[in-house]
Amino acid sequence: MFHFATRKIIEILQDINLSIPKGSRVGFVGETGSGKSTLVDIVMGLLQPTEGSISVDNVLVNQKNMSAWQQHIAHVPQDIFLRDSSIAENIAFGVPREDIDMLRVRDAAHQAQIAETIEGWKDGYQTVVGERGVRLSGGQRQRIGIARALYRNADVIVFDEATSALDSKTEEAVMEAIGCLSQNLTVLMIAHRHSTLRVCTEVIQVKxxxxxxxxxxRNFINNTSQNARCEP
Incomplete structure (x- = not known):
């Protein structure tokens, strides 16, 4: 469980008191500049609060153990960087080719709901994706990004507006993949489109x-609809 107890974070966030249970799916929503991305950057250890504390399983996160904490986190951005190499190398990104664990690659691909597609190609996991993944669709690139995060055996996966550039049908497929992830994983989602949040157990609005x-x-959608009806 993460716990935040902060009075002020780098002059952007104030009076944050938040606990995130392990295995939960938490969505963060808010207008540009609201502070939602800053809040998640704090979780990932990319920013340090000027006041307050952050703890994981009752252990205070500080400069000494920050690197160890970051080893438990994987990040899936909106734009997935893919090298002009094989699917396997892109899933096990940063691992020397001779050290790639193909069992882990296949397991990650299955969890990301893209294994069936890959294994239907002639060269399977040795299929070359092209420069920046030009031979793959947007949804396929995003699911490769999810598989990459899973290959790391991360405990926390952060989706940073990972589906905002996709069309609705492709987003639906990617969200299905996210929804099928292990319940042992903690998933944090920064979202722009409200539909992205439907897999979340909790939606946090930042303003x-x-x-x-x-x-x-459901409560978030109901409140959003009610506020929209009340606007002049």
Whole structure:
């Protein structure tokens, strides 16, 4: 479980008190500049709070153990960087070719719901993706990004508006893959489109550096609809 107890974080976030249970799916939503990305950057150890503390399983996260904590986190951005090499090398990104564990590659691909597609290609996991993955569709690139995160055996996966550039049908396929991930994984999602949040167990709305609401996806949608009806 992560726990935040902060009064101020680098002059952007204030009075944040948040706990995230292991295995939960938490979505962060808010307008550009609201502070949602800053909050998740704190989780990943990319930024340090000026006041307050962060703990994981009741252990305070500090400069001494920050690197160890980051080893448990994987990040799936909106734009997945793919090298002009094989599917296997892109899933096991950064691992020398001779050290790639193909069992882990296949397992990660299955969890990311792309194994059937890969194994249907002539060269399978040795298929070369082309420069920046030009031979793959947007949805395939995103699922390769998910498989890459899973190959790391991360405990926490952060999706940073990972489906915002996809069309609705492709987003649906990627969200299905996310929904099928192990319940032992903690998933954090920064989202722009509200539909992306439907797999979340909790949706946290951030506005002007503060958490303005936290609850289920259904409550979030109901509140959003009600506020929209009240606007002149």
């Amino acid at each position: 002007n550096g503060e958490i303005t609401s936290a609850g289920s996806y």
